[in-house]
Amino acid sequence: MTAVEHRFGPYGGQYVPETLMPALDELERAWIDARDDPGYQAELDALLHDYVGRPSPLYHARRLSEAAGHPIYLKREDLNHTGAHKINNALGQALLAVRMGKRRIIAETGAGQHGVASATACALLGLECIVYMGTEDMRRQKPNVERMELLGARVEPVEAGARTLKEAVSAAIRDWVTNVDDTHYIIGSCVGPAPYPALVRDLQRVIGDEARAQVLERCGRLPQRVIACVGGGSNAIGTFTPFVADAEVELIGVEAAGEGLESGRHGAPLTAAGLPGVLHGAFSALMQDEEGQILEAHSISAGLDYPGSGPEHAWLRDSGRARYVAVTDVQALEAFVRTARLEGIIPALESAHAIAWTLSSATSELDLVCLSGRGDKDLAEAIAHLGSARAR
Amino acid sequence: MIAPDHLGRSAPDHLGRSATSGIERIAEAFEAARAEGRRAALMPYMMGGFPDLECSREIALAYADAGADLVELGVPFSDPLADGPVIHAAGNVALRAGARVHDVLELARAIADRVPVVVMCYANPIYARGLERFLDMLAGGGASGLIVPDLPLEEAPAVLEACDRRGLALVPLVAPTTPEARLARIGERARGFLYTVALTGTTGERAGLAEGLDVVIARAKALTEVPVAVGFGIATPEQAAAAARAGADGVIVGSRLVRAAGEASDPAAAVRDLVLALGRALR
Ligand SMILES: Cc1ncc(COP(=O)(O)O)c(C=O)c1O
Numbered sequence: 001m002t003a004v005e006h007r008f009g010p011y012g013g014q015y016v017p018e019t020l021m022p023a024l025d026e027l028e029r030a031w032i033d034a035r036d037d038p039g040y041q042a043e044l045d046a047l048l049h050d051y052v053g054r055p056s057p058l059y060h061a062r063r064l065s066e067a068a069g070h071p072i073y074l075k076r077e078d079l080n081h082t083g084a085h086k087i088n089n090a091l092g093q094a095l096l097a098v099r100m101g102k103r104r105i106i107a108e109t110g111a112g113q114h115g116v117a118s119a120t121a122c123a124l125l126g127l128e129c130i131v132y133m134g135t136e137d138m139r140r141q142k143p144n145v146e147r148m149e150l151l152g153a154r155v156e157p158v159e160a161g162a163r164t165l166k167e168a169v170s171a172a173i174r175d176w177v178t179n180v181d182d183t184h185y186i187i188g189s190c191v192g193p194a195p196y197p198a199l200v201r202d203l204q205r206v207i208g209d210e211a212r213a214q215v216l217e218r219c220g221r222l223p224q225r226v227i228a229c230v231g232g233g234s235n236a237i238g239t240f241t242p243f244v245a246d247a248e249v250e251l252i253g254v255e256a257a258g259e260g261l262e263s264g265r266h267g268a269p270l271t272a273a274g275l276p277g278v279l280h281g282a283f284s285a286l287m288q289d290e291e292g293q294i295l296e297a298h299s300i301s302a303g304l305d306y307p308g309s310g311p312e313h314a315w316l317r318d319s320g321r322a323r324y325v326a327v328t329d330v331q332a333l334e335a336f337v338r339t340a341r342l343e344g345i346i347p348a349l350e351s352a353h354a355i356a357w358t359l360s361s362a363t364s365e366l367d368l369v370c371l372s373g374r375g376d377k378d379l380a381e382a383i384a385h386l387g388s389a390r391a392r
Numbered sequence: 393m394i395a396p397d398h399l400g401r402s403a404p405d406h407l408g409r410s411a412t413s414g415i416e417r418i419a420e421a422f423e424a425a426r427a428e429g430r431r432a433a434l435m436p437y438m439m440g441g442f443p444d445l446e447c448s449r450e451i452a453l454a455y456a457d458a459g460a461d462l463v464e465l466g467v468p469f470s471d472p473l474a475d476g477p478v479i480h481a482a483g484n485v486a487l488r489a490g491a492r493v494h495d496v497l498e499l500a501r502a503i504a505d506r507v508p509v510v511v512m513c514y515a516n517p518i519y520a521r522g523l524e525r526f527l528d529m530l531a532g533g534g535a536s537g538l539i540v541p542d543l544p545l546e547e548a549p550a551v552l553e554a555c556d557r558r559g560l561a562l563v564p565l566v567a568p569t570t571p572e573a574r575l576a577r578i579g580e581r582a583r584g585f586l587y588t589v590a591l592t593g594t595t596g597e598r599a600g601l602a603e604g605l606d607v608v609i610a611r612a613k614a615l616t617e618v619p620v621a622v623g624f625g626i627a628t629p630e631q632a633a634a635a636a637r638a639g640a641d642g643v644i645v646g647s648r649l650v651r652a653a654g655e656a657s658d659p660a661a662a663v664r665d666l667v668l669a670l671g672r673a674l675r
Contacts, residue, residue, distance in 0.1 A: 016544065019568075021574070161484075178592060278542065291521075292517035
């Protein structure tokens, strides 16, 4: 039995109110137990196969490759049931909640994809589901609010701060502090106090495990670069993990540069590399002022609009194993449209950041890009921005 | 720098004077309340810089005037996970009014010669400034102790060591969810007092006292040598008296006072009356 990591280098930890410590302990023990239990694994694998539609395809995006000047393969997490990688984690954690006897589920959501995934898993397993969402995100990701409600979840609007993902996570943690006895918190990314960053990574590494086997079979080689967008970092850590030991493979996390790193209006704590600190229970790269107050992030993409980052990414950065870069709102929108026009695929605005980076970067022998989700949820927001860009 | 031992007893300085450490001052405050025959020490909480810096200084003075035994001074933080809506909102107002950590810690100076001040601050503003610098600043303002609501046992060793070196009390929290063996480990390391969270939840006023509070308090008292103070959900004089009857050595009142500070036209007068009433209930 290997332990669940609490620290990644200096990052991670459990900076939470005492009330939650026993629950984190219980969750860690439940995960150690479940991950070695063939029964749990078989149940999860069957659902991932029959319900989610895994394995997701690896797709050679020929016209995007031509535009970029190098081969691009897309790992199609957008084709999962509910339209993003978030379902891998939500299902795994919902099954874990059932094992722990907790039938009330709370979750936070930014883009709404994790909220929809949690609502879906709860509908499937007959669990109560409450999703915290900032009201600004409810506005810009309206279709997902409607989906969650149709699935039987209650969406709790969060009015605090910038009314986006950071406040939704805080509200979910406060709910958990209050209802910890009968409630499991399905956190949506590899953030938060231990054991969450390791737990979410373990549940998302199916992306990278599949992709590594698929690319070896298809191309007879490993990719030169593996690229994924980073909000909290769950699709990226899931994609990277199986490649970490392949020293020749470059790992590139793409954050949101928003209106530009120098504007301060971005969501790129790993790239900006300021002083690390504590947010939502973990010590990691984050955006803060010199007083230690957490800053509001900014991104056109609700899923990347977060001032924190997963602690394992901070360590992958410091140790030099992965590199973090950032792509602006405008570049992401451009990639959103190009992917639609060239491939007939409308990517999530989050994923469009990863595509934008490979399109504009130096040549590569083979890029593997995690297409973490589909963009239906973003149509209204993207069209509004494109419209105003056209009008200018 | 006067190096206290782990109980916070200060070594004499180079002139042979024995300064009183923060840990000692907190112990004395609890002892004095007991010696005066009061049922529990009263510890009102205030949000530093709320509604603005000057007004919060007056609130601190009002607390001291109204007979607070200790004062808990909150440092505003953007993302206070242990706090309910009232204290969360007050922190936001303080930050928008321009409250800075240094100014808030300096508020202690206004009352520190009359009552021991215990600072409540989330982990990040402490680390952002650097632990040593933060504690120097805290001690410089005259505060006696520190409560970090998101720093559980596992993350606390370095902070405890640095506080001990200065004779400052690092006050840990225990909750109703804390298992016995864990409570014992926290109780052993407690300095000043053991902050016993009365309910499973965030700060905020509640209609009644949490059920089984006497059991929670008895459990805490059995597992620590420092006084046990109870907070979260205690708002009215009746609730304060009931918490004392349930065995608490100290009673912490937060959201009710912060709400008054936000609502009243004369915040200092309003909180003074409330603290007087709370104090009467503990006599
Ligand atoms: C499609 C998609 N990709 C990426 C993200 C960012 O999350 P993470 O960095 O955890 O993968 C989100 C979050 O909402 C998302 O919906």
